[in-house]
Amino acid sequence: FLQKDIWKHGGSLLQAEDEIAGIAAAVGASFAGRKAMTATSGPGLSLKAEVLGLASVVELPLVVVNVQRGGPSTGIPTKSEQADLFAAAFSAHGDTVRPILAPISVQDMFGVTVEAFNISEEFQTPVVVLSDQEIAQRKDIIDPVDTSRFKLVERLLPTAQELESYTRFRFTESGVSPISHPGMQGGNYLAAGIEHNEHGAPTSNGEMHARMNDKRLRKLDPVKRRRDLFLLEGNPDAPLGLISWGSVAGVALEAARAAVGQGVDVKLLIPRLLYPVAEEVYQEFLASLQHCLVIEQSHQGQLHRIIRMWVDVPANFLSLAKSGANPITPDEVLQRILELAGRPAAAASTPALPIAAR
Structure with a gap:
């Protein structure tokens, strides 16, 4: 195409x-x-x-x-x-x-x-x-x-005044520096994999390296605060929560709606932003929960583990993880929801397959 x-x-x-x-x-x-x-x-x-x-x-x-x-x-x-x-x-x-x-x-x-x-x-x-x-x-x-x-964002270009003494990697409050491109008079700079100072010149100075690391990481802080990159389905105060992403989110959503239909109060968080980890979003989601289940199609439960690296999660932060090839089904998720809610298991409409629950 x-x-x-x-x-x-x-x-x-x-x-x-x-x-x-x-x-x-x-x-x-x-x-x-x-x-x-x-x-x-x-x-x-x-x-x-x-x-x-x-x-x-x-x-x-x-x-x-x-x-x-x-x-x-x-x-x-x-x-x-x-x-x-x-x-x-x-x-x-x-x-x-x-x-x-x-x-x-x-x-x-x-x-x-x-x-x-x-x-x-x-x-x-x-x-x-x-x-x-x-x-x-x-x-x-x-x-x-x-x-x-859709709003289209363009990169920050240097002004004519900035090009008079252009500093490509200038330290700024946001961490983002104006970026030139070939053909801009005065905008030449060295773009190399070696660590550099503000002007792009190579450096092995430890203090400069630390400042550049801080610049490159700090500028992404606003991304973690983007609440619009997360979807919340269900009662925000529900005691049982699900987290799922990618194509498996649709499976989790179907299971959550089936659980609500059986009288289980459950909410679902679907992150479109997986990394960097939005600590505040997850902390708020977890605050009201008695149990939380992260549902994903990987043997290790990779999102579950990454969230645990950055967020102080409670003991009831659980993983429903399954290797690929055989997809997770809504029935499998529903059975786990009912188990956590202390409800009798519903009759499955599709055969259950082994899931690594942690």
Whole structure:
């Protein structure tokens, strides 16, 4: 689709020879002032990790779409999974933080991708969109997308006065510095993977390195405060809560509504922002709960573990995690909800499959 249609909208497409070349070309396009993205699945994200780190240190906007499949390695390339969250969050070495967004449906993929570009451009950072095969290979009938309702964010460019003595990585209150592109008179700067000072000159000074780390991480603080990147379904004061993301969120929503129909008071939080962790959002959600269940299609329960790294969760913060290939069903989730609510199990309409509950 992109190959045939992107040209009609002023874009261009490059079919690179491999995953590393693809992301490197996208970084080059961003350096030249263009909005750029690259897409991959599973092992391709592993290969792109080093250049993700490069985009972080030179503070260039970039969007990477990763369609998750069964892993590790070649894994099960024809089945869906949600086991790339750790790789998306932690794969590049050093102190890097990159926003990770996750769509929950085919239609949601459009808006989430636009949001990824907006965050990337505003905060001059790579952003990873974690889709999954369940969404990517699904055919849905959706309403035509009203593109006029989407606000497009452009990167902060230097003024003529700033270009007279341009400092690319100038320390600012927000952590975001004006970014030039080739052709701007006075806007030349060195964009290299080596640590640098405000002007882009290489440095090994420990104090400067600490200040640059702080700059690169602090500028993403506003992203964590974006309440609009979270969906809340159900009674906000319900004593039983669910958290789910990506395509599995639809399964959790169906189970939650079935539980409410059986008299169980339950609420569901669906994060489109997976990382950095929005501590305040989760703390508020957990405050009223007797039990919380994180539902996801990964053997380790990766979102459950990441939330626990940043949030002081109670003992009743539980995981319902299952490896990919065989999808989680609403019946399986409903049985666990009823168990936590102390209710008799409902008759399952589909066979139950093993789930790793923690």
